Structure formats: structure tokens, C-alpha cells
Amino acid sequence: MLSAKMEDYLKAIYRLERDGDPPIAPSTIAEMLDVTAPTVTSMVEKLADRGLIEREKYKGVRTTPEGETVALEIIRHHRLLETFLTEQLGYDWAEVHEEAEVLEHHISEEFERRVAAVLDEPEFDPHGDPIPSDSLDPIDDESATALSEHNEGGRVEVARVRDRDPDELTYLSDAGITPGTVLTVEEVAPIGMVTVQLESGSSVSLPDHIADAIQVRAPETQGEDGVSQA
Amino acid sequence: MLSAKMEDYLKAIYRLERDGDPPIAPSTIAEMLDVTAPTVTSMVEKLADRGLIEREKYKGVRTTPEGETVALEIIRHHRLLETFLTEQLGYDWAEVHEEAEVLEHHISEEFERRVAAVLDEPEFDPHGDPIPSDSLDPIDDESATALSEHNEGGRVEVARVRDRDPDELTYLSDAGITPGTVLTVEEVAPIGMVTVQLESGSSVSLPDHIADAIQVRAPETQGEDGVSQA
DNA sequence: CTTTTGCGTTAGACTTGTCTAATTTGGTGT
DNA sequence: ACACCAAATTAGACAAGTCTAACGCAAAAG
Numbered sequence: 001m002l003s004a005k006m007e008d009y010l011k012a013i014y015r016l017e018r019d020g021d022p023p024i025a026p027s028t029i030a031e032m033l034d035v036t037a038p039t040v041t042s043m044v045e046k047l048a049d050r051g052l053i054e055r056e057k058y059k060g061v062r063t064t065p066e067g068e069t070v071a072l073e074i075i076r077h078h079r080l081l082e083t084f085l086t087e088q089l090g091y092d093w094a095e096v097h098e099e100a101e102v103l104e105h106h107i108s109e110e111f112e113r114r115v116a117a118v119l120d121e122p123e124f125d126p127h128g129d130p131i132p133s134d135s136l137d138p139i140d141d142e143s144a145t146a147l148s149e150h151n152e153g154g155r156v157e158v159a160r161v162r163d164r165d166p167d168e169l170t171y172l173s174d175a176g177i178t179p180g181t182v183l184t185v186e187e188v189a190p191i192g193m194v195t196v197q198l199e200s201g202s203s204v205s206l207p208d209h210i211a212d213a214i215q216v217r218a219p220e221t222q223g224e225d226g227v228s229q230a
Numbered sequence: 231m232l233s234a235k236m237e238d239y240l241k242a243i244y245r246l247e248r249d250g251d252p253p254i255a256p257s258t259i260a261e262m263l264d265v266t267a268p269t270v271t272s273m274v275e276k277l278a279d280r281g282l283i284e285r286e287k288y289k290g291v292r293t294t295p296e297g298e299t300v301a302l303e304i305i306r307h308h309r310l311l312e313t314f315l316t317e318q319l320g321y322d323w324a325e326v327h328e329e330a331e332v333l334e335h336h337i338s339e340e341f342e343r344r345v346a347a348v349l350d351e352p353e354f355d356p357h358g359d360p361i362p363s364d365s366l367d368p369i370d371d372e373s374a375t376a377l378s379e380h381n382e383g384g385r386v387e388v389a390r391v392r393d394r395d396p397d398e399l400t401y402l403s404d405a406g407i408t409p410g411t412v413l414t415v416e417e418v419a420p421i422g423m424v425t426v427q428l429e430s431g432s433s434v435s436l437p438d439h440i441a442d443a444i445q446v447r448a449p450e451t452q453g454e455d456g457v458s459q460a
Numbered sequence: 461c462t463t464t465t466g467c468g469t470t471a472g473a474c475t476t477g478t479c480t481a482a483t484t485t486g487g488t489g490t
Numbered sequence: 491a492c493a494c495c496a497a498a499t500t501a502g503a504c505a506a507g508t509c510t511a512a513c514g515c516a517a518a519a520g
Contacts, residue, residue: 005507026468039508041469046506058468058515088318089344099338106336108329114319235477257497269478271499276476288485288498 004105007074014071023060076132077104079125084115086126093126094169128160128179144215154185156216163213175204182219234335244301253290306362307334309355314345316356323356324399358390358409374445384415386446393443405434412449
């Protein structure tokens with residue numbers, strides 16, 4: 001059996017592979033998990049022994065297919081739990097991350113199955129992140145672009161919000177911005193700020209680091225066709 | 231913060247106090263938790279240092295009020311989870327114990343509150359065990375008697391089933407015996423077996439160890455007054 | 461082609477929870 | 491009162507996961 005810690009490392013490595021490029025340097029892992037470099041060295045040795053990552057000394061690591069499957073399993077747990085907490089227990093999207101971060105390591109496969117069934121096999125979590133399927137096939141993550149890359153006048157739909165800061169998430173949902181929200185880029189100020197206009201007409205200004213975290217795509221062509229992820 | 235292990239010891243000690251009498255001997259704790267005696271010695275030292283139990287060397291331990299509160303908190307988590315798993319996720323009462331045994335250590339206070347609210351502040355879990363209130367006051371456990379102590383002809387209502395063996399629990403629920411079931415003692419055989427008759431007319435024979443685990447009380451005088459725990 | 465410098469690894473220690481083996485304690489039986 | 495026995499404690503070891511300090515590699519700078 002894998003420990004919760006090993007699962008955390010695997011999840012972190014997988015995430016870093018998705019963003020940057022393999023191999024992933026120990027220092028990067030250390031920073032993400034807030035541990036020291038020697039701690040990472042000893043843990044990656046263990047994961048490599050188990051065949052969950054490939055390791056090249058002094059270079060870095062990359063997940064093996066088995067390691068990727070483990071990471072996807074944990075991510076599936078995490079996102080199912082986040083969805084469950086919001087839909088069934090009335091949590092706000094700002095609160096769910098922390099709770100899911102702990103529980104993801106402790107639920108059984110039975111629990112996973114039953115939650116997925118109760119939620120009707122959801123495909124996206126409350127932040128718009130895709131939930132890996134039961135078969136744990138790799139997910140394609142890259143169909144959306146950051147809001148910060150769009151120019152004034154662009155009309156887009158929020159796909160995902162890659163921010164886990166509770167205050168910032170609460171601010172966004174209070175402002176009416178959640179996955180599915182359609183908005184227009186009103187102004188890109190040169191001082192590190194983007195102002196968007198919602199369909200309700202209200203304007204919201206966002207600092208760059210938040211505009212970076214908001215992933216958007218072309219709006220649903222129109223109307224309610226029922227396949228929106230919200 | 232308390233580790234999951236410390237919580238397990240506290241819960242075990244509290245349970246043993248409820249059954250037998252304090253002080254609780256280390257060997258008893260060791261057996262319940264399936265660890266060796268020296269392991270218990272070192273753990274009770276730690277718990278005593280933290281003020282959660284009182285310890286008399288070579289005698290045994292007893293919980294302090296703070297220790298009791300911790301135990302009740304974990305028991306509340308456990309029983310709320312068992313109730314939640316059956317009512318909201320469709321688990322069978324035979325399956326819930328194991329899952330709750332793990333999760334009880336990992337849910338937040340927020341999760342506890344929300345589950346309790348969704349379930350409308352339940353007072354009993356699926357096995358008929360009382361759920362400690364939010365204020366964690368000690369619960370009185372002793373209003374019921376074992377089915378095995380009743381004589382032929384006695385008519386009783388099942389209050390709790392203190393058995394966690396999945397096969398036995400499945401057998402009982404398949405036979406129609408769950409908390410709230412009214413039954414009559416049909417025969418007490420001298421070979422370690424009790425036969426009861428359900429209101430449906432069907433008879434069920436039970437070995438002593440199961441009849442010991444079934445706690446009963448005088449049936450609700452009659453009719454549906456809505457305060458039954460089922 | 462050598463030196464520097466940053467990052468990674470090695471060495472060694474600490475904590476938690478566990479074990480086995482050895483020793484001590486306290487009550488029992490004669 | 492003494493010996494004995496069962497149970498508890500002490501002693502010492504180990505695995506997991508972490509740290510700090512010391513050392514070594516390898517790529518960049520000159």
C-alpha cells in the first residue's frame with residue numbers, strides 16, 4: 001500500500017509534469033510540497049524503487065504509467081470529493097480544497113464509486129477542473145487559455161479557475177465569476193490589472209495573478225443546450 | 231494536535247471503561263487494538279503527559295474529562311459517518327463500520343457540522359448506537375439489555391446491534407432484524423442458541439454470541455408516535 | 461579549459477509508532 | 491514469610507518521514 005505522503009509526491013510530480021516539462025527537478029517538488037531537498041531525494045528514491053517514477057540522478061524524475069495512474073486516482077478522489085462537498089453538503093467552492101486534500105487519501109474505492117454514482121458521474125469539479133474517469137485515462141487539460149492573455153473586447157466563457165485561495169475564490173463568486181460565466185474583457189491596464197464586464201453589466205477588476213488563474217474558452221455559441229459543464 | 235493513533239487509543243480506553251470498570255489494564259488495551267504490551271506502555275505515557283488519561287503504573291489508566299471529550303468527539307464522527315454513509319450514499323449497515331473507522335480521524339469540524347445538519351441532527355446510528363451530541367456530553371448507554379438474557383415468551387424491540395461482523399450483520403438484516411424490529415423469544419435452547427419470532431411470523435435462530443450482541447428493550451407501547459429511533 | 465556556483469545527494473539525527481527480549485513489580489499460594 | 495507467576499515496564503531496534511550540515515556534481519562563466 002502507498003502512504004498518503006507517497007500519494008502527495010506522486011500527485012505533485014504529475015501536476016508539475018502537466019505544467020512544465022519532465023524531468024521534474026527535486027527543488028521544484030520540494031517547493032511545491034514545502035519540504036527540504038534531502039527529503040525529496042529520499043522520497044523519490046522510494047518511489048523509483050516502487051516503479052512509480054523514473055529517476056535520473058542529478059536530473060530529476062518523471063512518472064511511469066503506473067505512477068500516473070496513481071496520481072489520476074488521487075486527483076479523481078480529490079475532484080469527486082470537491083464536487084460532493086459542494087453539491088451534497090452545501091460547501092462553498094472556496095472551502096472544499098482543504099477538506100478534499102485530506103480525505104482524498106482516506107476514502108475507499110467503494111466510497112469513490114458511490115459518490116460518483118450519487119453525483120451522476122460528474123465530469124467537472126466546482127472549479128471547472130475535469131474529473132478523471134473511473135478508468136483513469138489521462139485527461140486533456142489544455143483546451144482553455146488564461147484570461148490574462150486576452151485582449152480588450154474579447155468575449156469569453158470561464159472554463160476553470162485555477163486558484164485555491166479561499167479569499168480570492170470567495171471574491172470571485174461574490175462578483176459573479178464562476179465556471180460557465182460569460183464575460184467581456186473591458187480593459188487591460190498596464191499596471192497589472194484586467195477589468196472584465198459580466199453579462200449582467202457589472203464590471204470587475206482583477207489583478208494579474210488572478211487573471212492568470214482564470215482559464216477561458218470561446219463562449220457556448222448560444223442558448224441552453226444542456227451540455228454546459230455548469 | 232492529536233494523531234489518529236492517539237485517538238484510537240483514547241476511543242478504545244473509553245469504550246473499555248464503559249463496559250468494564252476503570253482502571254483499564256494495558257493488556258486489555260493491547261488486545262483491543264491488536265498491539266503488544268510495550269507499545270501500550272509507551273502510548274499511555276504519551277497520553278498521560280498530555281493530560282488525556284490518568285495513569286497508575288502497574289495498575290492501568292482511566293480517561294480524564296478532556297480525554298473523554300476527545301473520545302466522544304471521535305465516536306460522534308464515527309456514528310455520524312455511519313449514518314451518513316447509509317442514508318446518503320446507500321451503504322448497507324454491514325459495510326459502514328470499516329469506512330467510518332478510517333474517516334472519523336480525518337473529517338473537519340465543518341464536515342461534522344454539515345453532515346449532522348444534512349441528516350437533521352440524528353440521535354442514533356444504523357446499528358442503534360446513540361450519537362454523542364454536538365456538546366459532547368457523556369451519553370447514557372445502558373437502557374437496554376441483551377437479547378440472550380430474556381426468557382421464552384418475552385416480547386421485545388431491538389434497540390442496538392453491537393456486532394460489527396459484516397457477514398453477521400448482513401444475515402441479521404436479511405432475516406429482518408434491525409433496530410426497531412419487534413420480536414418474541416420463541417425458544418432458548420440449551421445448546422447455545424436462541425430462536426425468535428418476528429412480527430411477520432417468521433422464526434430466526436441465533437447463536438449465543440449474536441443474541442448477546444443484540445440489545446433490546448420493552449417495545450414501544452404501540453402505534454406510530456414518530457419518536458422511534460428507526 | 462578551468463573555476464565557480466547552485467543544486468542534489470550523502471550523512472547523521474530526531475519523532476512517532478511499533479516490535480522483541482530482558483527485567484521488574486506486585487499479588488498469589490504455600 | 492518466601493517463592494512464584496502473570497503482567498508491566500525498560501531497553502534497544504526498526505521503518506517512515508522529516509530536518510540540518512557537509513559534500514560533490516555538472517553546467518555556466520570566465
